[in-house]
Amino acid sequence: MQRSTTITITGAGGQxxxxxxxxxxxGDMLGADRPVRLRLLEIPQGVRAAEGxxxxxxxxxxxxxxxxxxxxxxxEAFDGAEIGMLVGARxxxxxxxxxxxxxxxxxxxxPQGAAIAAGAASGFRAVVVGNPANTNALIAASAADGVPADxxxxxxxxxHNRAVGQLVEVLGVGADEIADVIIWGNHSATQFPDVAxxxxxxxxxxxxxxxxxxxxxxxxxxxxxxxxxxxxxxxGAEIIEVRGSSSVASAANAxxxxxxxxxxxxxxxxxxxxxxxRGEYGVPEGIVCSFPVVSRGDGAGYRVIEDLAFDARGRxxxxxxxxxxxxxxxxxxxxxxx
Ligand code: NAX
Numbered sequence: 001m002q003r004s005t006t007i008t009i010t011g012a013g014g015q016x017x018x019x020x021x022x023x024x025x026x027g028d029m030l031g032a033d034r035p036v037r038l039r040l041l042e043i044p045q046g047v048r049a050a051e052g053x054x055x056x057x058x059x060x061x062x063x064x065x066x067x068x069x070x071x072x073x074x075x076e077a078f079d080g081a082e083i084g085m086l087v088g089a090r091x092x093x094x095x096x097x098x099x100x101x102x103x104x105x106x107x108x109x110x111p112q113g114a115a116i117a118a119g120a121a122s123g124f125r126a127v128v129v130g131n132p133a134n135t136n137a138l139i140a141a142s143a144a145d146g147v148p149a150d151x152x153x154x155x156x157x158x159x160h161n162r163a164v165g166q167l168v169e170v171l172g173v174g175a176d177e178i179a180d181v182i183i184w185g186n187h188s189a190t191q192f193p194d195v196a197x198x199x200x201x202x203x204x205x206x207x208x209x210x211x212x213x214x215x216x217x218x219x220x221x222x223x224x225x226x227x228x229x230x231x232x233x234x235x236g237a238e239i240i241e242v243r244g245s246s247s248v249a250s251a252a253n254a255x256x257x258x259x260x261x262x263x264x265x266x267x268x269x270x271x272x273x274x275x276x277x278r279g280e281y282g283v284p285e286g287i288v289c290s291f292p293v294v295s296r297g298d299g300a301g302y303r304v305i306e307d308l309a310f311d312a313r314g315r316x317x318x319x320x321x322x323x324x325x326x327x328x329x330x331x332x333x334x335x336x337x338x
Contacts, residue, residue, distance in 0.1 A: 011088020265297025
């Protein structure tokens with residue numbers, strides 16, 4: 001057995017929290033030989049739900065679960081934390097403008113960033129799930145004085161997995177046969193799901209496989225533009241329409257895979273995650289943007305794959321999503337938060 005890891009989950013009494021906790025405690029995230037201590041952070045309205053989940057965790061008698069603590073104090077929750085999964089956020093209410101939404105979330109992610117700076121372990125890393133995830137990560141990173149900004153990432157792995165899922169359906173191959181899909185930009189409807197570098201296990205490019213399946217290059221391009229990109233980018237809304245509730249188990253699964261690959265390493269090719277830009281691909285520094293990333297699993301976290309080529313159409317789509325991220329950052333700045 002390895003030493004135990006302290007994981008703080010915010011919004012743990014919510015839907016995604018409930019889908020996350022049991023899988024983490026069962027060893028799905030960090031492996032079957034790494035015990036975990038869970039810290040569940042909630043607001044007073046959500047604390048009973050988190051306490052109930054803690055009782056159920058006890059009833060599972062997971063061998064890897066060393067402890068579960070429920071708290072409404074961010075300082076307590078992040079004290080000594082090594083991994084943060086920042087799920088709890090303020091949803092957009094009826095008639096709420098973007099500035100109100102960003103202000104409400106700044107009131108959550110700012111203090112959490114400060115609590116991380118005050119007490120988290122030196123190797124701490126966080127993934128932000130709560131929306132608007134990219135900008136919430138930016139707010140937390142800026143508030144975490146003294147913590148390197150690259151410790152904060154935002155989740156676009158769900159978008160990445162959604163893109164792979166669409167290709168699986170059309171190409172009739174297994175998910176593990178598809179590599180090097182990319183989600184560029186914001187976790188929002190402006191994101192750019194890109195298959196230009198994607199390929200199958202036998203080396204065939206996804207573009208060639210699509211042309212083969214769909215009856216030529218033009219048909220493949222039309223499918224990418226008219227079906228694939230909008231469907232992946234708006235999948236969240238489709239799930240709400242069909243299911244009557246937002247994505248939960250798939251979001252929890254993606255968050256687990258994001259942390260697992262960051263901590264233990266990516267294997268075949270790259271994945272997608274939103275990282276604080278250091279100017280890669282001309283993205284303004286400091287913006288939290290989704291890129292193709294790899295991790296060696298050595299504690300250094302994700303690293304952006306650089307120097308991939310775009311065609312003009314792809315570059316325009318990516319630029320539009322980056323422009324949205326810049327506008328979100330500027331709106332937060334205007335509130336005096338950054
Ligand atoms: P729920 O409303 O079920 O749960 C959110 C929980 O967060 C609630 O229990 C609430 O009490 C708690 N909370 C609110 N403010 C808090 C604070 N300051 N500290 C601690 N806890 C707090 O939402 P759920 O379905 O679990 O979704 C959570 C977030 O994930 C939402 O913001 C949602 O938009 C976002 N998503 C992000 C995705 C992504 O890929 N990045 C996909 C799925 C999901 O839409």
